Amino acid sequence: MGTILFYSIPVFLIVLSLFVGPSDVVRSADIVLWIQQKVGVISGEQSDATLMVDAIILNVRLPRVLLTFLVGSALTMSGSALQALFKNPLVSPDILGLSAGAAFGAALALAVHALPLQLTSFVFGLIAVGMSYFIARGKRSVSTVSLILAGIIVSGIFTAGLTFVQFVTDPFRLQTIVHWTMGNLHTASWEKVTSSVIPILFGAAWLLFMRWRMNVISLGDEEAKAVGLNPEKEKVMILVPATLIATASVAVAGIIAMVGLAVPHMIRMVTGPDNRKIQPAAFVAGGSFLLVIDTIARTVATFEIPIGLFTTLIGGPFFIVLLKKSRMLYREN
């Protein structure tokens, strides 16, 4: 019963978010009229007002709501998968340099119009993770510490690259880049939804398949090998889909901080450490979390607040309180 309720949360939230927004041109009476026309309770000519409702809800809010949900789900699933993979609750998509790589790629595409935004960002995200992985790779194995160190270095390189792109870009385009790096969802469109939905759903399904293996891997390399899993192979099988969904999300929404780090913790506080529960919960709760925050972000002010600022301002303190209260759910090692 509780499970059904939990998994139906997104449906309610998505529908609710459609009817919330700052647009003065959409009056609630017109929305009611529009719904009645849509479900066929009343028939007749569409008025200008209901046509406007039609356009705003179906072409502005619906793609934004769907995109927001997908991005939230992707960052949360990716973050929790990486935390299990690296046996480290402090890891997030940012730590491997993949966010920085994707951000550099996107900035490059924004500066040089010939490059396709989504693809460039995706490719550089993958390059960044590949770099971290191969820098960290020893003779036979990839140690956690060296991987995180490599991630920090790679992040630094791509962040410097991003700064350089900003430095040489003309002021008009610079503004677009700066806005994009802050993370925002108000540029959502059907085009962005369709370009990200396939990689995100594909990667999410892949991670769901790997969810129990994450448990085995997070016990340690020797412990995984002893029971018949090749840790190096399994790590790649987790790393690739986790990277895919995180870069796909950065490509459409920029860097949205805190989600990939904080939401997995919040989920773990409820579900416990079993990734069989965490991964599906991450899809639902991660999407719902970002959707709620974005709905607030676009409702409270008359102008658009970049979502990345909001997630940090709300998620940060919330996370600190939870962390203090939870008596640390994992061992210090």
Added chain:
Amino acid sequence: MGVTVRELSFDYGGAEVLQGVTFDVPGGEFSIILGKNGSGKSTLLKLIAGILPYRQGHIFVDGYDLKRLSVSEKARLVGYLPQFHAPVFPFTVEDVVLTGRASFVFAVPGRRDREKAREAIERVGISHLLHRPYTELSGGERQLVMIARVLAQEPNVVLLDEPLSHLDLSNQVRLLSLIRQLVSSGLTVLAVLHEPNIAFLHGDAFVLLKDGKIRTLGRGERPWDSATLQDLYDVAVETLPFRDRALVVPI
């Protein structure tokens, strides 16, 4: 049946840890590796467990060449209890034991796997810990959980690296009788033990390891002879006859 090791050498990139080691572990018996710290005991177990790759020598488990087996084929043949273990995430005891089923699982363990995990937990006698977080257990309890994990794996050969460390007297006795049970049900058990008295009281066969080499026994020489032990551990010991073997007293 059992484990056959031939001319096995190994190094971690520096000095040789094992130098041309050759010995047999008889099937269906409890064999014990004895030797000083750093003599290569744990390395030897890791090699047989397939945790470390080796270039020189041969290892056969129940007649299978270890080199020709995949990681999951090895896991169905050999179970291994590592020496230290401290995970970061507070998995329940049940979830930790369930990971022993990895070589049988496609994506997510099924009902049969959960049953096998429960059986192993009951067999070790820790059913009361089923839903406890592994990270909150004492060292001894954790050791028992990891042994249950090895049993859930259903291997033919069980390798135990210091299984009695952290265990109190009652748990030591319980584990030793469990090992005896496993052996009489046909399993081969090979353990590294630090306590020679327990080894001589409970072991069927002994592998003596000194400086990365097998110390072979001369004619009429027995592992529990004081001269043998003095040579193996480089300390003076006296032995007292006990049952048909001996108790070792450090002096």
